[in-house]
Amino acid sequence: MINETALLESKTLRSNMLDRADVLNRVKALSLLPDGMHVTTAMAAAYFSVTVEAIRALVHDHRSELEASGYQVLSGPELSDFKQLSGIQSRTRSLALFSRRAILNVAMLLRDSEVARQVRVYLLDAEYQARTQPVDNSVHTDVTSLDDRIDHRIAHILGQTVVPMFNALIASSSEHRRELITLREDIQNVERKLCWHHQRINALEGDAPTDQxxxxxxxxxxxxxxxxxxxxxxxxxxxxxxxxxxxxxxxxxxxxxxxxxxxxxxxxxxxxxxxxxxxxxxxxxxxxxxxxxxxxxxxxxxxxxxxxxxxxxxxxxxxxxxxxxxxxxxxxxxxxxxxx
The missing domain is CATH 3.40.1350.10 (Trna Endonuclease; Chain: A, domain 1)
Known part of the structure; x- marks a missing residue:
């Protein structure tokens, strides 16, 4: 299992986990600007319970990485357009904004924050669950059409019956919500692999699914x-x-x-x-x-x-x-x- 030190030190590992910004609200509610997508430096500091100077120092040390994950500084016409579209009121000449992905990136870099540490715990747990699932990427050209139809039917059942069942359970359960979400993700991983398998077989047989x-x-x-x-x-x-x-x-x-x-x-x-x-x-x-x-x-x-x-x-x-x-x-x- 990947440990926290490896996540703090490896830019590649952090980059591979940026799609899991949903973990932020599992640890603590993240307040957003009226546009519903960004937070300011002060809001980021409040989320992680650190000073604004700590966030600015982190940006200074890792600016290129954070910009790649959605950090940006608006000024001039861009800032005016953003104020108009988002409805925020500010007299500053520039405004630093963090996307949800950038906030997650900060959580993977910020050492002196208990909130950031809890976010990393959630991330590492999810990564461990994903890595321990068996993966079979092999595609055999001699698979029969019957096997193909069975795979397609199983994927249909998973997508139309099992996943909605988990959605209902998650919506009505609070005590076991995290466990149910993990189980549903496992089911969806199986469904996606079966769909991928089905599409590859069709492509090999000359029936491209994208055309359909x-x-x-x-x-x-x-x-x-x-x-x-x-x-x-x-x-x-x-x-x-x-x-x-x-x-x-x-x-x-x-x-x-x-x-x-x-x-x-x-x-x-x-x-x-x-x-x-x-x-x-x-x-x-x-x-x-x-x-x-x-x-x-x-x-x-x-x-x-x-x-x-x-x-x-x-x-x-x-x-x-x-x-x-x-x-x-x-x-x-x-x-x-x-x-x-």
Missing amino acids: VRSSLKAMTWQAFERHVAGLLRRDGCTDVVVRQARSDCGIDVTARTADGRTVAVQCKNRAGRWVVPSADMQKFAGAARAIDPADVALFVATCNFSHEAQAVAKLSGIVTVNGDELEAWSAGVRLSELR
Whole structure:
């Protein structure tokens, strides 16, 4: 098992664990800015129960690593745009912001904080659970079609029956919540490996699954597309999934809640051809998901690409974009890391 010293000393180990920011709220509630995605230096210091100077010193020593995980300093027009989109009031000429991943990165570096130490304990425990699970990455070209159908059917049962059962148990249980989440992750790992196995067999036989997914998405109406995205959220462990399917939704089509309690807001755009999502649509969704109906995780899912301006607005607002290619992979069985 990896020990705490190795995590403190190894940048590679820390980088491999940045997708597990959900552990932060398991240790202590992390207060966020109105944009629902960032914290200031003072807020980071309050979370870890250390001084602001301690956080600044850590940034000074590990700035490049923290920037790679989401730390940034805004000034000038970028700061003005962020203030406008997030609704915060500040007269400073620059503003240092930490994403949830950057806060997790700080937890893996900060030595003189009991909160940071507890976060590392959660991370190491999760890593140990993942490493002790048996993994079989072998793919045999002589697997029969019957075995392939059995694998596909088992994956379907796991995704449609067993995982939702664990979701219900997690939602109703407090005493054994952590154990249930770990068990559900084990089940989902098996499901993903079976889906991967099924896709590799189809690819070897000349039946590319992405072609099937692409055709299916193109045939969907906007109502069917929203229901499809809702189904993907449920498959990835979300609960309380609601499809609004109303034109007075202020840009939010689907709402949900992740397994660790974070709220999710989703905008769905089903467009064909060379159409791209414009910045106006992204700004409308940013206003809804960050100000009108604030959500912890904001997803903009589209069957096409996003304009450069829309991508810039999404980055400033902390919105996760899922373009056509990423949507196909998500639909084919790949989980979104933001929902873990």
